[in-house]
Amino acid sequence: MLDADFFRRWMTVTAASVDREAERLTALDSPIGDADHGSNLQRGFTAVTAALEKETPDTPGGVLTLAGRQLISTVGGASGPLYGTLLRRTGKALGDAAEVSADQLAQALRAGVDAVMTLGGATPGDATMIDALVPAVDALGTSFSAARTAAEEGAVATTPMQARKGRASYVGERSIGHQDPGATSSALLVAALAEAAGE
């Protein structure tokens, strides 16, 4: 079973990995976007870890809704509302249980990803974070490490796609050949989940 500490760990590991990969995310964002994805997420997850140290929510749902609210209030751009909604809706779906199973997390994440798709209007194949998140949630029933592999493969698979949502869509066909920065950061989030689970 997964408790609040596990979810706190997930957020801390994500923050550390976003720190480590910030320059790479920004570099991916340069040719097809506006060169700030790394620094924006860094600002957001720094605020998330600070908030989790200050307030100490004692349920998995509490940790994720707090993290989501922090992202909405600090990131801006499209990433703030999208990642914020992902975590907030996942957290809400987990309710106020003190512990949740991996299956419950998979279901809740699916609700979170659905909310992101509704908010941003993207579907699989648009070269967005959805292309990493949907296969990850599908694979979560198997194991956390399967979800990590699926997310990473999903992110790589955006390279030949033409972006149809978000800022990369403005460059049209010129987005083809670039791995989507949002799908890449989503894969980091899923990899952090596997790492938090010790897989």
Add this chain to the structure above:
Amino acid sequence: MLINVPETVVADALRGLAAAHPELTVDVENRVIVRRDAPVAGKVGLVSGGGSGHEPLHGGFVGPGMLSAACPGEVFTSPVPDQMLRAAAAVDSGAGVLFIVKNYTGDVLNFDMAAELAEDEGIQVAKVLVNDDVAVTDSLYTAGRRGTGATLFVEKIAGAAADEGMPLQRVEAIARQVNENSRSFGIALSACSTPAKGSPTFDLPPGELELGIGIHGEPGRERRAMMTSGEIAEAAVEAVVEDLRPRNPVLVLVNGMGATPLLELYGFNAEVHRVLAARGVPVARVLVGNYVTSLDMAGASLTLCQADEELLRLYDAPVKTPGLRWGV
């Protein structure tokens, strides 16, 4: 770059804006710029905002005759809902608030969230999207056209309407009318460097230019060998006029992207006028300068807005802001 550290560029600029313009209330910590006399009794509040790096847009357009408040985000990043909610609360006199939102996924999502929060607090909110950039294919399969130069016309004209005491629905309708009658097209001679990255966001060798750029250092749709000012004017006017097909006289904005000298912008304006005259498009008013910029990008954008008599009257109304000032 003339900065301290990348992390504080926005806050530093806000402190400087406050020092230069005591007629504005600048909340540096919460990143909200408000007319000092807000809320004005009976007047609709106009709130806009967006990523920083486009100065004087939006903070430089706060003041009588234009915006009531502006929310600057990080460089090229939409502000967050908390800022917009704070701005809306500061300017609402009970007559409601109009959000003027440039059509970018981030801006739209954050303003949507802010509108919900504001309505929860009993503030009546209307929204108008600015999407004037003809370089972007507008379809269900893209994020839609970007908001660029027309934002200035929307903010100026809707600002005058609000100052005249028009009700929220009417101000919103006028803002929408301005947007629907405006089109823009931009070209870049160099990429821009964001403070966070410190180097150009894309490679644009000397001797080449990008057609159909946005205002965030994102590359355009097409790259060409360098063209003359006259040739660029022909391409820009054609793109805008073919899409707008104006029947009324137009307001012209020849806008610099940040690093192109006024000498070149006025020369470009002369070429734009030559091409408009050849196409039989009458010009009502002209504005030349750096208004909707993209950091240190070299280049320009052309915006045309066809204006009926009411829009023209509102455009001519007095305005007193750091970035735009006449009739006062």
